[in-house]
Amino acid sequence: MFQAIADPTRRSLLQLLVDQELPVNVISGHYPMSRTAVSKHLRILAEAGLVKERKVGRETRYRLDAEPLRELKRWLAYYERFWENKLGALKRLVEEDEDENGGSS
Amino acid sequence: MFQAIADPTRRSLLQLLVDQELPVNVISGHYPMSRTAVSKHLRILAEAGLVKERKVGRETRYRLDAEPLRELKRWLAYYERFWENKLGALKRLVEEDEDENGGSS
DNA sequence: TTGACAAGAAACCTTTTGGTTTCCTATAAT
């Protein structure tokens, strides 16, 4: 999953498929690369579960499935406290500084 | 940044450096690869801003800087509603089903 | 039923990635 979202084209695809189900043809129209290339990106996204495919007649339509991003959120949540700590530390520093100067901002 | 966290070794490095500042030597001791390889991973993390380096005598110590993950959080936040929608849709379905059966719970 | 069209499969190419080994430089320790 981390790998899947590492590529900017693929992130862009997720974005595009957020609220619409589209066939490969239409999707690839949005990109400066071949249909086949886009198709391969879609496959990678599908393997990561980030996109669902549905066959409709002779076309394959894709839509977003954000579910797997839940895992990313859990991963992130772990680190959240560290950037919050940092802000906390910075804030304390600024306050000390203000005290020293009888500071105004 | 997305690229930086795509590699499992690098994610592991972040984890390791969460609450300690360590020199390359010690860090690379945790991995089955050469010191140089670890060093390169650290450089990539540093370029993404995810890790800060500090020279102390003849060693270079690294520590986590979670700040750039903020961006990831913003990116994720956008998609959060889509997996929540999914849950919402599921919930509605279950409720409909319960209604049909005169459901309890 | 014949032709057009959508899209995956296969083969191929180039660049990037993750790793190695070998060398070099700066700082310590004796």
Add this chain to the structure above:
DNA sequence: ATTATAGGAAACCAAAAGGTTTCTTGTCAA
């Protein structure tokens, strides 16, 4: 001063990633 240690730099390599073109297959339209 000399030797040992920490760690980056350079050159190199194999495998994976991102792309291309060509070929097939399955479905729709005439």
